[in-house]
Amino acid sequence: MATTALEHTHVAKRSTLVEWLTTVDHKKIGILYGASAFLFFLIGGIEALIIRAQLARPDSTLVSPEFYNQLFTMHGTTMIFLGVMPLSAMFFNFFIPLLIGARDVAFPRLNAMSLWVFMLGGLFMNASFLLNAAPNGGWFGYAPLSSRQYSPGLNMDFWVIGLQILGIASLAAGVNFFTTILNMRARGMTLMRMPMFVWTTLITQILVLLSFPAITVALIMLMADRTYGSSFFSIGGGGDPMLWQHLFWVFGHPEVYILILPAFGIISEILPVFSRKPLFGYSAMVFSSAFIAFLGFGVWSHHMFSTGMGPLADTFFSLATMLIAIPTGVKIFNWIGTLWGGSLQFKTPMLFALGFIAMFIIGGLSGVMHSVAPADLQQTDTYFVVAHFHYVLFGGSIFALTAGAYYWWPKMFGTMLSETIGKWHFWLMLAGFNLTFFPMHFAGLLGMPRRIYAYPAGLGFEMFNVMATAGAFLLAFSILVFMYNMWVSARRGVPAPADPWGGATLEWTIPSPPQEWNFTDEPVVAERDPVWGMKRAAGVRTLPEPTRSSGQGIHLPGPSWWPLVVSVGILIFFIGFMVKKSWAFPFGPITIAGFLLTAIGIFKWAYEAPDANAPKH
């Protein structure tokens, strides 16, 4: 049936809860990704605040050493796997189909499964706090400390199994977006007409697909060592702790680019719009992204200079790492080139984008310092490194994700965020961020190691730590300002037009928020920045507000319970490996139950018609 009550296009009588639990709509999934990732981000932030409170004074006893180790392990793990990655995934989910003119992703139910697996994996890992057994071996889980012998508790089981679960979510999403981008683009959108965010998303998925298998294998081996007494990493049985480091960083370094490439893409969308000028050197931006990703697989051992690999290996990884600075530099110069000669509009998304460039330059330069292997021997495992990667991951990724949040919020929710509060947010965050992390450069160079729960007085670390702690609380306050902005927007935000910023890409041609089918008429693309082309052809600065349609005749995949069922099955399957086994057979009843639930879910999913439960038109 056709309906004009367009806010409620799911016609069947489903409660809101059921609707969200069974949704396969990429936009709802995106919002769920965003909401849960933001929640995890807040948890990770609270962990960071406790860490900073502990380090405010020398010889502090605010938290116990054991709890401190849990805090920094979970802070790192959370921010990487449950914060930045899924916040990027929020934008992939919501905006990749819109940017390429598609009505959904290639595999909508697989997309829902990615979400639920991620969410359950994140909850599972954080549930460890309730048992007072949060992971405590560092986000890198080095052997042999992570072995059963030196970490006998459940702590590292939560970590190994939690990461394994999250890896499934990432791999499924990787397959999905890779396929979506390659197969579902609007007519006329050739690869070299794709928006830059679509390019960096595509490259990110390639990185996920090639690097996650390495960590998956390593985690299976570690789980086998811990649960079945194998000896991949323990020397007792002939294993080698170095093997873990290589496997981990073969994943771990590409992971860095998995965290930053989506940010590059977001920035490359925002700068042109608020400079009113196309991206400078589009092709160079595409190829530099690809080159960065390619080189990203050849530099993993720069995380291991202090292991004494020998001068030849050090030289290779030193020089390879320096090479990455070249395409990264090209990106920064091209962004400045985009600004050059433009008519800059300092809206909040633009402020965060400019803040991103300014902060990322600092992180990039300290990164080059690390590539100088002998100097890195002094800097590695000190607060200098902590400063460096927060400049790229917070000053870089988080600033860019925040820019993206301000830029795309009106499209996602149909109301504007306040510009005034947004500007307060920006300046507070910029000040808090620099006050937190800039002094860490000095603390590190003056000899303060990382991951220490206390430092003695008299080594000169006091002042820098006080500054960092004060900055951290200022930073936390800026996040509260952001939350206030979201709350105000949700309560009484100004309704957003379809195209509030003068956008260049397809998402700005459809109503805010988009209707479930995104595009009533499938768009045809004839050039890069297609919407600017349309406006230029029509001789206007803003296209007329699009009308909402009835969506008659548009077929969308129907909601399904099976992705959620499969996700729960996967969670139970893995939990089975944690329970102390009192039987001879390696798999216990929990593992088998989880396996059966997963298998049944996949079977039912496979035989469920794609538009079962779909609203009829």
Place this chain on the structure above:
Amino acid sequence: MIRDLRTFSRRHLPLLLLAAAAVTLTGCFDHSLYPQSTLSPKGDYAEMVDSLFQTTVWYATVVFILVEGGLLWAIYKFRGKPDDAEPKQVHGSTTVEIIWTIIPALVLAVVAVPTVKTIFDTAKVPTASPDGSQPLKVEVIGHQWWWEFRYPELGITTANQLHVPIGRTVDLRMKTVDVLHSFWIPQFAGKRDVFPNRETRLWFTAKATGEYPGACAEFCGIQHGRMDFYVMVNTPEEFTAWVAQRQADSTLAPTGLPKAPAPAATDSVGVATVPVAADTAAPVVLAAADPKVAEGQALFSAKGCIGCHSLNSVGAPKGMLGPNLAGIGTRKMIAGGWLPNSDENLHRWIKTPQAVKEGVLMQVPEMTDAEVDALVAYLRTKQ
């Protein structure tokens, strides 16, 4: 006036910033306030690394000023109003893009040359000290959470406090008995990780006498934060005297009196699983001048301390679970190189190790304060 200021700052701002950065990095630090600093090298290895780092910092500072300056300039210069006409639509410039690909490549090439040279220079363990003498071999063994040092040529063992002579290259061969650690004395050399299944090497030559703090730099479990140590750089004479003192440990009574005959009972505390043979075989002294010291000496055996801790620097058994305590009476720090070695701290450490260092592997039986005081008095005699 304002225009003058603006012109002035436009012309000179980069220079001023550069100067400020230089002052920050080199001038305004009073290095004596930062004894663990990487920026005040006191040995040849660290000096090579520091000069390379300083070079990099200069290039980075120049690049920082140019790029951030360009960014700020663009933000200032091209600020627009909402109703401005559409700016010229430029899609790129191959020439410009080639230039800004090549320039960073050249800068990196300039940095790469000294980098590679320093990699090879620091990787080679010298076969002779700068003064021509034979390098001093030291075996470093990481433990959760303390450092053991062995001088194979001198036959002595110590823990958490490494003594080296000035001017003589120290040739470190390192391992761990448990998890990975990383050995780091910022003023002498970069970090080097230690592994259970292979030996790693590091070296340095100290150029100034004094006390230098070091730390474990690889996360190694609950007490990673309290795995520190000190390097004492002595004059050759002091070092010789220290070695002689360590070598004499097993022949001197606590008070410096000649040793009495060994007692019969050696295995009363049930620590048979620990290899204590060398210790128990060594002559143990009963005849101490101070009765409190004598009581402490008896308790050291009776309470089982001797099961894990050797008081002998010479012929100390390998595989001891606890740090060697030869010379503990005058060591700078206790409890893994971070707690000042006062009677009060030593008392607290022996009485309630878990309160001082949660998770530490040292097991102590219940003891009265008087007993602990006696142990402290005894350990104080170990000079």
